[in-house]
Amino acid sequence: xxxxxxxxxxxxxxxxxxxxxxxxxxxxxxxxxxxxxxxxxxxxxxxxxxxxxxxxxxxxxxxxxxxxxxxxxxxxxxxxxxxxxxxxxxxxxxxxxxxxxxxxxxxxxxxxxxxxxxxxxxxxxxxxxxxxxxxxxxxxxxxxxxxxxxxxxxxxxxxxxxx
Amino acid sequence: xxxxxxxxxxxxxxxxxxxxxxxxxxxxxxxxxxxxxxxxxxxxxxxxxxxxxxxxxxxxxxxxxxxxxxxxxxxxxxxxxxxxxxxxxxxxxxxxxxxxxxxxxxxxxxxxxxxxxxxxxxxxxxxxxxxxxxxxxxxxxxxxxxxxxxxxxxxxxxxxxxxxxxxxxxxxxxxxxxxxxx
Numbered sequence: 614x615x616x617x618x619x620x621x622x623x624x625x626x627x628x629x630x631x632x633x634x635x636x637x638x639x640x641x642x643x644x645x646x647x648x649x650x651x652x653x654x655x656x657x658x659x660x661x662x663x664x665x666x667x668x669x670x671x672x673x674x675x676x677x678x679x680x681x682x683x684x685x686x687x688x689x690x691x692x693x694x695x696x697x698x699x700x701x702x703x704x705x706x707x708x709x710x711x712x713x714x715x716x717x718x719x720x721x722x723x724x725x726x727x728x729x730x731x732x733x734x735x736x737x738x739x740x741x742x743x744x745x746x747x748x749x750x751x752x753x754x755x756x757x758x759x760x761x762x763x764x765x766x767x768x769x770x771x772x773x774x775x776x
Numbered sequence: 777x778x779x780x781x782x783x784x785x786x787x788x789x790x791x792x793x794x795x796x797x798x799x800x801x802x803x804x805x806x807x808x809x810x811x812x813x814x815x816x817x818x819x820x821x822x823x824x825x826x827x828x829x830x831x832x833x834x835x836x837x838x839x840x841x842x843x844x845x846x847x848x849x850x851x852x853x854x855x856x857x858x859x860x861x862x863x864x865x866x867x868x869x870x871x872x873x874x875x876x877x878x879x880x881x882x883x884x885x886x887x888x889x890x891x892x893x894x895x896x897x898x899x900x901x902x903x904x905x906x907x908x909x910x911x912x913x914x915x916x917x918x919x920x921x922x923x924x925x926x927x928x929x930x931x932x933x934x935x936x937x938x939x940x941x942x943x944x945x946x947x948x949x950x951x952x953x954x955x956x957x958x
Contacts, residue, residue, distance in 0.1 A: 625863075632907035638810050647804070774875060
């Protein structure tokens with residue numbers, strides 16, 4: 614018999630009681646209200662995306678001799694992650710894919726202690742191309758850019774954070 | 777069958793995320809559901825301070841905070857507080873780069889995990905699940921929090937069922953233990 618002490622119980626969860634009270638909001642009404650409210654935010658979101666891209670570009674341009682210190686690489690990762698969140702929320706598919714690629718790249722560079730700035734520059738160009746304020750690229754153009762980003766990833770042999 | 781309804785009137789939520797804009801998006805979503813009080817914090821330390829003077833019914837936190845991990849914050853709630861805060865439902869939001877941290881937040885005692893980008897549908901459905909599903913709490917030397925194993929029950933209506941599902945297949949699904957992590 615195991616000597617491990619284990620307590621199992623059902624505590625009172627106030628949230629459950631409150632949510633299940635009569636009245637409230639129906640699922641469809643709640644979701645459509647939330648979507649409407651988020652849609653009103655999309656202008657501000659575009660500005661946030663532009664700010665994040667500019668911040669990454671500024672960090673990358675600070676690289677000396679194609680070397681980006683780990684601290685800066687972490688900042689790139691953080692800003693790229695923000696872009697993934699915004700792009701996903703507002704349905705910017707290509708931007709989302711390019712930003713995920715940058716996250717994978719920066720994460721791989723940090724893990725392998727490689728400080729190459731060149732792949733960051735390449736991703737910044739892609740982010741600018743796919744930013745909400747840029748002219749919409751054709752599907753063929755977008756796929757070509759994304760496949761080139763994929764080949765940069767393949768060169769470094771990094772895997773996706775999603776894998 | 778009638779749609780599920782949730783009553784958010786009077787519900788107070790603590791929201792902790794490093795990004796001001798992400799906090800604003802989640803807060804808007806919650807307000808659209810009817811939540812009136814959202815306490816918004818950037819860091820774990822700020823959130824701990826807020827919890828000393830405010831009572832909340834739900835915590836929504838990022839998997840990695842600027843000053844501590846989400847797991848550290850959850851451990852603090854589950855181990856160093858008395859009820860009702862000790863049992864407060866905790867929903868963890870993970871950015872793309874934080875997905876490796878999801879298992880540690882689950883093992884620290886998170887109730888639900890959600891990947892960003894967040895959709896209103898996912899948020900409402902997870903909260904509805906939380907409201908309707910009684911879940912035991914486990915306390916051992918190494919873990920304090922909701923039972924990490926639970927049985928996924930059939931959907932409340934036929935909306936999500938495939939036409940090809942047979943009753944036998946549904947029964948099989950009901951017996952499958954699933955992890956809370958999604």
